[in-house]
Amino acid sequence: MDELSILMTFAVGLAGALVFGYIATRLKLSPIIGYLIAGVMVGPFTPGVVVNRVIAEQFAEIGVILLLFGIGLRFNLKELFAVWRLAIPGALIQSTLSTLALASILHLMGWSWISGLILGMAISVASTVVMALVLAKWHDLHATIGHVAIGWTVVEDILTVALLLLLPLLFSQNPNAELNIGWVLGLAGIKILGLLVLVVVLGKWAIPRALESIAKTRSRELFTLAVLVLAVGIAVGAAKVFGVSMELGAFLAGLAVGRSEFAARAANDALPMRDAFAVLFFIAVGMLFDPKSLIQVPHIIAAVLFVVIIVKPAAAAITVRMLGQPAATAIPIGAAFSQVGEFSFILGTVALGLGLLDESGWNALVATSIISIGFNPYIYDWARRFSTAKKTKTTPVVEIPRQPLNPDLCILVGYGPVGKIVHRLLLDRGAEITVIDLNLDTIRQLRAEGHNALYGDVLRSGTLEDAGIAVATSLILSTDIDDAAEVVKHARQVNPDLKILVRCAHLREAGSLRKAGATVVVAGEAEVGVALAEVVTAGDEMACNLAADHRETIRRMLYDTPMHLEEKSRSKS
Numbered sequence: 001m002d003e004l005s006i007l008m009t010f011a012v013g014l015a016g017a018l019v020f021g022y023i024a025t026r027l028k029l030s031p032i033i034g035y036l037i038a039g040v041m042v043g044p045f046t047p048g049v050v051v052n053r054v055i056a057e058q059f060a061e062i063g064v065i066l067l068l069f070g071i072g073l074r075f076n077l078k079e080l081f082a083v084w085r086l087a088i089p090g091a092l093i094q095s096t097l098s099t100l101a102l103a104s105i106l107h108l109m110g111w112s113w114i115s116g117l118i119l120g121m122a123i124s125v126a127s128t129v130v131m132a133l134v135l136a137k138w139h140d141l142h143a144t145i146g147h148v149a150i151g152w153t154v155v156e157d158i159l160t161v162a163l164l165l166l167l168p169l170l171f172s173q174n175p176n177a178e179l180n181i182g183w184v185l186g187l188a189g190i191k192i193l194g195l196l197v198l199v200v201v202l203g204k205w206a207i208p209r210a211l212e213s214i215a216k217t218r219s220r221e222l223f224t225l226a227v228l229v230l231a232v233g234i235a236v237g238a239a240k241v242f243g244v245s246m247e248l249g250a251f252l253a254g255l256a257v258g259r260s261e262f263a264a265r266a267a268n269d270a271l272p273m274r275d276a277f278a279v280l281f282f283i284a285v286g287m288l289f290d291p292k293s294l295i296q297v298p299h300i301i302a303a304v305l306f307v308v309i310i311v312k313p314a315a316a317a318i319t320v321r322m323l324g325q326p327a328a329t330a331i332p333i334g335a336a337f338s339q340v341g342e343f344s345f346i347l348g349t350v351a352l353g354l355g356l357l358d359e360s361g362w363n364a365l366v367a368t369s370i371i372s373i374g375f376n377p378y379i380y381d382w383a384r385r386f387s388t389a390k391k392t393k394t395t396p397v398v399e400i401p402r403q404p405l406n407p408d409l410c411i412l413v414g415y416g417p418v419g420k421i422v423h424r425l426l427l428d429r430g431a432e433i434t435v436i437d438l439n440l441d442t443i444r445q446l447r448a449e450g451h452n453a454l455y456g457d458v459l460r461s462g463t464l465e466d467a468g469i470a471v472a473t474s475l476i477l478s479t480d481i482d483d484a485a486e487v488v489k490h491a492r493q494v495n496p497d498l499k500i501l502v503r504c505a506h507l508r509e510a511g512s513l514r515k516a517g518a519t520v521v522v523a524g525e526a527e528v529g530v531a532l533a534e535v536v537t538a539g540d541e542m543a544c545n546l547a548a549d550h551r552e553t554i555r556r557m558l559y560d561t562p563m564h565l566e567e568k569s570r571s572k573s
Helices: 002-026 031-041 053-074 077-108 113-123 128-137 144-170 177-215 220-242 246-258 263-269 274-287 298-322 327-336 342-353 359-389 417-428 440-448 461-467 484-494 507-516 524-536 541-549 551-572
Strands: 409-413 432-437 452-455 474-477 499-504 520-523
Touching: 002 031, 002 053, 002 274, 031 274, 031 359, 053 128, 053 220, 053 246, 053 263, 053 274, 077 113, 077 144, 077 298, 113 144, 113 298, 113 342, 113 359, 128 144, 128 274, 128 327, 128 359, 144 246, 144 327, 144 342, 177 220, 177 246, 220 246, 246 263, 263 452, 263 461, 274 359, 298 327, 298 359, 327 359, 342 359, 409 417, 417 432, 432 440, 432 461, 440 452, 452 461, 461 484, 474 484, 484 499, 484 507, 499 507, 507 520, 507 524, 520 524
Parallel strands: 409 432, 409 474, 432 452, 474 499, 499 520
Antiparallel strands: none
16 A cells, blocks of 8 residues: 555656646746646645655655755855855845744734744745746856855755754753753754765765766766765765754755766766656645635735745845845845745744644645745746846856856767867867766866866766857767767757767668758768778779769768658658
8 A cells, every 4th residue: 555655646746747737837837836736636635636745745855855966066165155155144134034024913913922933934944946946947046146045045944953953942841941952052063063074075085986986887877876875865864963954965965076076977967856856846835735724814824925925035135235236136036035945844843843833824834835936936037037127237246257158169079089080180270179978087088188078978968068068169979879869959959050960870870860950960881881982992093083073972872861761761651
């Protein structure tokens, strides 16, 4: 029965997300709304199929871990420290203002200050999952706005962890609670410091060596497995041993792996399940929602929603502005926080168990989360468009160093015998080349010689983006690649003006590669035939000249034949 429950939860949850996500997209709504509705439909408060909420939440936790791990991979420690002068005071000020605003409003409605403050603290935390997806749509996730916003949520997570430790002590009947508070806070500080030191040590010594050994096996499966073990293992270890959240542990694990030369491959090769499990996060949130709460506590929901969508982003934007940033940076950052995070539910659950929050407060929290998460993409979209239109010429105080893009870039995939020849000829012509290869020793040698080289699998779409495919003038696949047509299609979609040269072994592959978008296809057996013909006629001057004159004609005949035959066979069928 348990096995069936797991399979049913996974299948029904994803199927519901697919259906409602598709409907939402067709209605030109955010697919997130569809995912949330799917969660409501399969939840315990609506008739029909009910999936296991506990299992759904565990699946969702995997998605959150993988997402935070992926974000950590793209972060540089220097970049993180650079934005923390905004993130730390920003998180403190915004959380304080949002908490006090909601507590004051609820107090006027008859709530106690304690309950109001607890609910205010819960809604002051933003969802990293939602934020990452929204920022990624505008390509802001790894820009200054994204770095500040994500760093901000990391600070909020740390503050929330401390609050979760304190609540049971502050509201317990233990006479030694005051002594316990000091002990718990001190121990928590030591644990967090120990975790940071461990992550730095692992990132510098242990992780690179372990990944290097696995990478040399040339097994995609083992490398993927290794990175997933690191992501989940460090996340769980951080929670069980150091007492911090698994989300924070996953982020720090990403930072550790990101310090190694395997960061790009890890980000693109080892996280294929991330998006599917991230969808389950929204399903799990939707399952918490009781539609009857909209009728039972509409005034409380309205108050909480007002603070989350109006007060909270305004407080964040004003704070960023006060810290010296332009409106073009402050407004989008503020808009990104117009939603409620995963930590809100954890804090709400603890408060509910301690009697600090009643069912009306919990229902208001869940309802607000669903509404705010659903509308957050639109709020951020408006803020981003508004800030872009009103963008000033003021230079931000925090500026993340960016790698300058070269419009003349040539990307060379594969550095075997053919790749080496192509690389040398292009260098002689003054081209700037980025080599992509799965041989770690080759990549290191090229880097040691001062060349641009990227360790990664070109079959993972993100690898081409990391190499700069969007601004390159040419892409050369110098080695035989399984599913080369998919690589060509993706490259053509990203950069329609790209010149794509592909090497393949057989003539029969040429047609599909051209249809995929290849500019030039070079088949090994065709070129061998042409070369042999030239060798045979080398002693006959007339035949040699004739072969030279007709070389391109012969090539066209050879390469066009497979396509012609394919078209004929399809027309007959």
